[in-house]
Amino acid sequence: MRRNILSILTVVAAIVGLWYAACIPMNMHEATQRAQRAGVEVTPATASERLQMGGIALALKNPTLWRGSFGQDRPRLPSPDQVVTELWNTTGAMALSGRAMSKRSLVFHGWITLSATLLGFVFGTGLGIILAVGIVHSRAMDMSVMPWAIASQTIPILALAPMIIVVLNSIGLQGLIPKAIISAYLSFFPVVVGMVKGLRAPGMMQLDLMRTYNATRGQTLWKLRLPASMPYLFASLKIGISASLIGAIVGELPTGAVRGLGARMLTGSYYGQTIQIWSALFAAAILAAILVGTIGLIQRRILKRMGMQP
Amino acid sequence: MNAAVKSLGLSLPGFVLFAALGLSLADGSGWAGVALALAAVVLGWFTIRGLAAHFSAQRWARLGAPILLGLLIIVLWEVTVRALAVPFVILPPPSAIAVKMSTSLPTLWADLVQTVVKGALSGYVLGCGAAFLTAIAIDRSPFLQRGLLPVGNFVAALPIIGTAPILVMWFGFDWQSKAAVVVAMVFFPMLVNTVAGLAETTAMQRDLMHTYAASYRQTLFKLRLPAAMPFVFNGLKISSTLALIGAIVAEFFGSPTVGMGFRISTSVGQLALDMVWAEIVVAAIVGSAFYGSLAIIEKGVTFWHPSQRG
Numbered sequence: 001m002r003r004n005i006l007s008i009l010t011v012v013a014a015i016v017g018l019w020y021a022a023c024i025p026m027n028m029h030e031a032t033q034r035a036q037r038a039g040v041e042v043t044p045a046t047a048s049e050r051l052q053m054g055g056i057a058l059a060l061k062n063p064t065l066w067r068g069s070f071g072q073d074r075p076r077l078p079s080p081d082q083v084v085t086e087l088w089n090t091t092g093a094m095a096l097s098g099r100a101m102s103k104r105s106l107v108f109h110g111w112i113t114l115s116a117t118l119l120g121f122v123f124g125t126g127l128g129i130i131l132a133v134g135i136v137h138s139r140a141m142d143m144s145v146m147p148w149a150i151a152s153q154t155i156p157i158l159a160l161a162p163m164i165i166v167v168l169n170s171i172g173l174q175g176l177i178p179k180a181i182i183s184a185y186l187s188f189f190p191v192v193v194g195m196v197k198g199l200r201a202p203g204m205m206q207l208d209l210m211r212t213y214n215a216t217r218g219q220t221l222w223k224l225r226l227p228a229s230m231p232y233l234f235a236s237l238k239i240g241i242s243a244s245l246i247g248a249i250v251g252e253l254p255t256g257a258v259r260g261l262g263a264r265m266l267t268g269s270y271y272g273q274t275i276q277i278w279s280a281l282f283a284a285a286i287l288a289a290i291l292v293g294t295i296g297l298i299q300r301r302i303l304k305r306m307g308m309q310p
Numbered sequence: 311m312n313a314a315v316k317s318l319g320l321s322l323p324g325f326v327l328f329a330a331l332g333l334s335l336a337d338g339s340g341w342a343g344v345a346l347a348l349a350a351v352v353l354g355w356f357t358i359r360g361l362a363a364h365f366s367a368q369r370w371a372r373l374g375a376p377i378l379l380g381l382l383i384i385v386l387w388e389v390t391v392r393a394l395a396v397p398f399v400i401l402p403p404p405s406a407i408a409v410k411m412s413t414s415l416p417t418l419w420a421d422l423v424q425t426v427v428k429g430a431l432s433g434y435v436l437g438c439g440a441a442f443l444t445a446i447a448i449d450r451s452p453f454l455q456r457g458l459l460p461v462g463n464f465v466a467a468l469p470i471i472g473t474a475p476i477l478v479m480w481f482g483f484d485w486q487s488k489a490a491v492v493v494a495m496v497f498f499p500m501l502v503n504t505v506a507g508l509a510e511t512t513a514m515q516r517d518l519m520h521t522y523a524a525s526y527r528q529t530l531f532k533l534r535l536p537a538a539m540p541f542v543f544n545g546l547k548i549s550s551t552l553a554l555i556g557a558i559v560a561e562f563f564g565s566p567t568v569g570m571g572f573r574i575s576t577s578v579g580q581l582a583l584d585m586v587w588a589e590i591v592v593a594a595i596v597g598s599a600f601y602g603s604l605a606i607i608e609k610g611v612t613f614w615h616p617s618q619r620g
Contacts, residue, residue: 155551
């Protein structure tokens with residue numbers, strides 16, 4: 001375990017190092033521009049000549065100006081510390097000063113996205129489990145619905161998102177519900193496929209035992225199939241919740257929504273606020289990590305109590 | 311056999327009759343038309359149940375059941391939309407979508423080339439290739455692997471699609487930025503799968519190679535890469551869906567005036583929903599074809615694997 005942590009830290013440190021290094025050529029054009037305005041000598045001397053050059057070549061010609069690549073207002077690539085500072089300023093610092101729910105706070109935007117994610121996730125998972133139970137118990141459903149459920153995994157269903165938003169908007173539904181529907185829809189299929197596998201996990205011997213007990217189908221479902229499906233359920237819940245989050249974020253894009261993490265990315269890209277995009281991206285990543293981690297924790301506890309995991 | 315003929319012999323012609331009646335009388339027939347369609351759906355469902363009960367072992371029945379279900383849904387959709395005169399901007403009937411598809415083939419083709427061939431495929435090849443080579447490069451360092459696997463798993467669960475606005479800003483509106491988004495989306499799932507696959511050989515197998523005095527390279531090419539193939543194909547299949555999603559969604563952030571994502575977002579804006587549906591049908595067909603061809607190649611390459619021997 002200790003060795004693992006050391007290697008993970010090495011990899012993360014390497015990524016952060018690469019990121020800092022990449023900032024120099026990415027932001028070099030702007031840095032030379034500023035240095036020239038401040039009266040520093042820059043090679044080559046005219047802006048049009050510099051535009052012809054790549055960022056790396058420009059950085060190599062002006063090694064003294066590397067510092068100027070960091071700390072710009074609208075860098076092409078913000079440095080990690082700028083992103084972390086912005087994240088802290090829009091979350092922790094605002095929460096400490098009691099403005100956690102202000103419109104500039106990422107806590108507020110994260111909550112908007114999270115509520116749609118969770119609502120959609122609950123709907124999608126519930127429907128998915130019900131459909132999986134139906135598929136396992138009815139051969140007709142198995143033969144007709146299951147191929148569609150599998151095929152649906154291969155098509156880019158996220159492309160439907162703008163249409164769902166606009167159509168629901170035209171019948172008067174706005175805000176949370178349309179995003180939740182997209183989320184539900186994305187988390188639905190992984191759950192169906194995983195649960196069908198899980199409900200079929202009990203072996204012939206175990207099913208035969210239930211028969212010798214004269215168990216009804218309902219009893220077999222509650223006492224054998226559902227408990228046996230738990231590991232599969234949690235595996236697909238983890239996929240489902242990150243799919244839900246993606247659905248909620250993408251659901252915010254097409255309407256030009258003003259609230260939510262996706263909206264932050266969109267407004268950031270309209271106004272060239274790169275730091276804002278990056279901090280929204282990291283907020284989304286942290287949110288995803290927390291959600292998947294929470295499900296992992298619940299999984300560990302439940303499987304432990306059920307005696308399925310040491 | 312007699313029971314089978316009896317059940318199918320009544321329900322199938324009944325389905326065809328009611329479906330035909332419903333379709334021909336649909337326009338403006340109100341709830342009567344919907345009732346006809348529902349009768350057709352019920353009979354069609356009985357047909358599927360008959361197929362499942364009597365012919366579930368047959369190949370044609372396994373193929374026919376999902377097709378029949380698709381037909382049921384299309385009939386219900388077409389008749390209901392036309393009978394209740396549902397506004398075109400909410401849900402166009404399937405026939406209108408088919409007409410739109412046949413009349414705008416050149417547009418659909420141009421969008422397909424822009425998004426799938428230029429954006430998704432080039433990004434897919436670059437991303438999967440880079441991930442595969444990275445996995446082999448870090449293969450000799452257990453230290454890096456232990457660090458990269460958890461990080462890769464973590465990144466694979468993040469909403470990478472959020473990098474789209476940043477990459478569009480960096481690489482411009484044309485297909486290069488879409489390819490970059492696709493690379494970012496497919497890299498980590500592919501990397502994680504390949505690394506897991508390369509670790510798949512047993513100690514016995516590696517010992518055998520050792521007794522043959524096989525070099526690292528020989529072990530890699532003759533034992534470990536072939537053994538990794540099921541995992542590699544799993545990664546390729548997951549990535550195929552992600553690639554299409556990435557290329558389409560990245561176009562929502564800015565694109566030239568061609569491309570599937572561009573067409574979807576502008577057509578939604580003009581409430582030309584038949585065009586949106588046409589693009590979605592194309593995306594579904596392309597996605598399934600992409601996935602299906604990967605599955606066929608997988609069958610040829612990993613013919614020895616238990617999951618392929620059926």
